[in-house]
Amino acid sequence: DAGVTQSPTHLIKTRGQHVTLRCSPISGHKSVSWYQQVLGQGPQFIFQYYEKEERGRGNFPDRFSARQFPNYSSELNVNALLLGDSALYLCAVGSMNTEAFFGQGTRLTVV
Amino acid sequence: GIQVEQSPPDLILQEGANSTLRCNFSDSVNNLQWFHQNPWGQLINLFYIPSGTKQNGRLSATTVATERYSLLYISSSQTTDSGVYFCAVGFGNEKLTFGTGTRLTIIP
Numbered sequence: 001d002a003g004v005t006q007s008p009t010h011l012i013k014t015r016g017q018h019v020t021l022r023c024s025p026i027s028g029h030k031s032v033s034w035y036q037q038v039l040g041q042g043p044q045f046i047f048q049y050y051e052k053e054e055r056g057r058g059n060f061p062d063r064f065s066a067r068q069f070p071n072y073s074s075e076l077n078v079n080a081l082l083l084g085d086s087a088l089y090l091c092a093v094g095s096m097n098t099e100a101f102f103g104q105g106t107r108l109t110v111v
Numbered sequence: 112g113i114q115v116e117q118s119p120p121d122l123i124l125q126e127g128a129n130s131t132l133r134c135n136f137s138d139s140v141n142n143l144q145w146f147h148q149n150p151w152g153q154l155i156n157l158f159y160i161p162s163g164t165k166q167n168g169r170l171s172a173t174t175v176a177t178e179r180y181s182l183l184y185i186s187s188s189q190t191t192d193s194g195v196y197f198c199a200v201g202f203g204n205e206k207l208t209f210g211t212g213t214r215l216t217i218i219p
Contacts, residue, residue, distance in 0.1 A: 033206070033207075035207075035209075037152075041211060041212075042115075042197055042199075042209030042210055042211050042212055043154075043197075043199075043207075043209050044209070045206045045207065045208070048206060056206050058206075088152045090152075090154065092207075098142075098159070099144060099156065099159035100142075100144065100199075100207060101156060102146075102153070102154040104151065104152065104153045105152045105153065107152065
C-alpha cells in the first residue's frame with residue numbers, strides 16, 4: 001500500500017495551458033511533498049506541505065504552485081505549460097525524518 | 112545542497128548473479144532510502160536505512176553514515192529485479208535528494 005493516491009494517472013496538455021494535479025494521502029499523514037521526474041533523471045523536489053503550511057520549496061519557477069487542504073490532500077498547479085514540463089509528477093507522504101511513501105504518479109505530456 | 116552519486120549507472124547481469132549498488136552522499140543525513148522504480152513509474156520502498164544493516168529476503172542494505180555511503184545488495188537476481196534503483200537522502204527538513212539511479216537489467 002503506497003499510502004497515497006494521485007489523479008489523474010495520465011494527462012496531455014497543450015503549451016500555454018494550465019494543469020492541476022491531485023494527491024490524496026491515507027488518513028494520518030499530514031505531510032505531503034511533490035517531486036518532478038523527467039525522463040532519465042531522479043525525482044527533483046518541488047514543494048513540501050505540513051499541516052497546510054508550505055515547509056519547503058525547490059528550485060522551480062513561480063509557474064509552479066501548490067496548496068494543502070484541511071483533509072491533508074494536496075494540489076499541484078502549473079501555469080503557462082512549457083514542453084519542458086513534460087514529466088512524471090510524484091506525490092509523497094511521510095512524517096519528519098521517517099520513511100516516505102510515493103504515489104503512482106501523474107504522467108504529464110505537454111504538446 | 113547535498114549531492115548524491117550512484118554507481119554504476121548501468122548494470123547488466125545474468126539471472127542468478129549477485130550485484131552491489133553504491134550510493135555516496137556529500138553531507139550528513141538522517142534519512143536514507145532505497146527505492147526500486149517499476150516500468151510504470153511507481154517508486155517501491157526497499158529500505159529505510161539512515162544507518163546500520165537491514166535484510167529483506169534476497170535484498171540487503173548497509174549504510175555507513177560516518178563514511179557517507181550506502182550499499183544495496185541483490186543476491187540470486189531474477190528478471191523481476193530489473194528496473195531503476197534510486198538512493199534518496201535527507202536531513203532535518205524531510206526533503207529527499209535523489210541520485211541519478213542505477214539501471215539494472217537481468218538477462219534470463
